Amino acid sequence: MRIYVCGLTPSAQAHLGHARSFLFFDVLRRYLRHRGFRVTYVQNVTDIDDRSINAAKESGEDYHAIVDRYYAEFKDSMRKLGVLEYDAEPYATKFIEPIQAMIRQLIEEGHAYVSEDGIYYRVSTFANYGRLANRKVDELEAGARIEVGEHKEDPLDFALWKFAKPAEPRWAFDPYGEGRPGWHIECSAMAHVLLDPDGTGFDIHGGGADLIFPHHENEIAQSEPLMTRPPMANFWVHGGLLLFDNRKMAKSLGNFEPLSALLQRHDAQAIRWLFLQTGYRKVMNFTEESIAAAALGLGRVKAAYRLLARAQRGEAAGVLDLDDRMETALDDDMNTAAALAVLYDFVGNAARYADDPALAALAFRRLGYWLGVLGIAPKDDWLEEARVDFAPDFVERLRDALSEARVNRAPSVIEAATPREAIERIVGMRDDARRAKDWAASDRLRDALQRCGIEVKDSKEGTTWTVAG
Ligand SMILES: [Zn+2]
Structure with a gap:
């Protein structure tokens, strides 16, 4: 199972919305493995982008330093959240050659043209444009416009290559002119090199729902005309938006909290638990109350697990229906909320399993692993009592x-x-x-x-x- 997920643009600190999306793909990966698939998971790093270049101009720092700092912080948060390491973590700037090869080919086949400020993709040459977003081209055309300084034939056309402006990072590209790649072509090229060198498509392409248009629509338009057998991906998986107290999180709204700060206030397992309570496609609202309730619910499940694990008597024998019930839930478009309901039900009816607590503990442990709430650390910290500092007296x-x-x-x-x-x-x-x-x-x-x-x-x-x- 070859999976490509659009990763972070480390031009600022990551927030909880990023965590929700990437945590879901972690759970998907764990579950596919459990189901017997060999999974190759690629998640890129958009390490060249207007925002990081602008941040570098403002602070006088090198843009690499900015990107490295934010990305290291993001990875640290992902480890705390128990996200498995990726199989590949490509940086866009390490793929300039394949990016340029793709652009060259698109120009040769008439899908792209060179203009004054860059090289653009000619959207009118791709008949399926708008299909992923399920929107008609004239509808999209109405919402598009040509920005000041952009020289393109049509408002829907988008940049594949931006010619260099003074004091900006640049790469040579003969005979067209030095500059840097556009965001969309980076993903097309990296997915092609790492997952689909034959041009026959890969299995799952993922990202946040906000990437469907234009980012993913553009990736398809770039990749498919050059493939031997489209489509680019067999499945597109998009995670829903995360709201904070019913609003979008934004620095301008004053409700922005970096993920790293949030992880200092809250248990990482409780954050996972909270996200799994809502289906991945749904819009989800985060509040301090909701995370407190999730921590409480997780605590109940952990306590039941400890009780069972302690009560182990001899070898596990027999079969529990827990596996089947969890699989039924997750096979249905990764219904994690229903999977958690199975766990809660299990805890509520723990007496039913009292005859064979060893088996129950084993089953429980496996289920926890699929969801990544258990086995978040190499050792099984669920068995450990919370450390309590008693008062001296x-x-x-x-x-x-x-x-x-x-x-x-x-x-x-x-x-x-x-x-x-x-x-x-x-x-x-x-x-x-x-x-x-x-x-x-x-x-x-x-x-x-x-x-x-x-x-x-x-x-x-x-x-x-x-x-x-
Ligand atoms: Zn992408």
């Missing part, structure tokens, strides 16, 4: 609470104990009381723990405790 306070609850022997039991040991010993005392059916003593011990922020939970498997909240 925690044991003292617990002793006071026990005295007040008039549990006479208890204060001495936790003498010289660490907070964790103290809790374990009191929970052990409570187990003894329950076995002796001394419910009053059991309740007093539970109340004393609760007053110090420790919650106990009784189940068939035994008593567990957590730190409240």
Whole structure:
């Protein structure tokens, strides 16, 4: 399965909208692998672009330095979010030769022409233009215009090559003139070189929904006339827009927060969980409440998983229907929301799986991997308890609470104990009381723990405790 996804233009910091799109393709990739496909995943870097050139002009920095800095920050965020490494990460400026070869061929075949300020694609030569966006050419024509300084035959025509302006990065291109490539042709050339050298098409082309027109429409127009067997891609997959408090995120609206900053405030797994709750095509609204709710939901699922994993008894045997149910959900246009519902259902009915917790834990783990919420780190951090820093006087306070609850022997039991040991010993005392059916003593011990922020939970498997909240 050969996949090309339009990547980041690192002329500014990445935001959560980028994360949503790239996280979805990560989940798609994991799931296709689970389904037995060998996946080659290419995601490019648009490292030459008006915005990075302008940013460089303003700051006096080299545009490479700007691009490298923002891209390194983006990659760091992607790693934190558990996105698998890409098979190829082509930089547009490393593909100037194949880009020029394509432009040359398009000129020779009449699909492109040289004008005063650059080389343009002649849209009227491509009959299928507008097909992907499902719009008619005259409709598109109405929305297009020729900007000041652009010399093209038709408003819909677009630049393949921009002749160099003073103090801008440039590459030689004989006999036409030095300059730099347009954005659309970069993707066409990189996809061709890395995924489809025969010109017979590749499997999936992806990107955000905002790229359908004109970017992807233009990629098709450039690539297909030169192919031996179109179409360029068998499937086009577009991720929906992300809103912030019902608005688009923009610096001008004052609601822009870089992804790297957001990742310092929120658990990366919870962010994944939040996105998976909404189908990838849908417009999604992000709020602080929604991420808090996602963190809570994920916490419930993790707690159930820990309980099952701890309760393992011997070898896993038998078959659970979890796999099938998750596959049914994801086979239906990657319905991740329905897949999560299967997990929630599983947690809600955990008792059903009590006969074989080892198997349940195994199944659970696999499902988590498909979605990338589990296995986000090389080791399985779901099994780890959250690290808690107890207050220095925690044991003292617990002793006071026990005295007040008039549990006479208890204060001495936790003498010289660490907070964790103290809790374990009191929970052990409570187990003894329950076995002796001394419910009053059991309740007093539970109340004393609760007053110090420790919650106990009784189940068939035994008593567990957590730190409240
Ligand atoms: Zn692209």
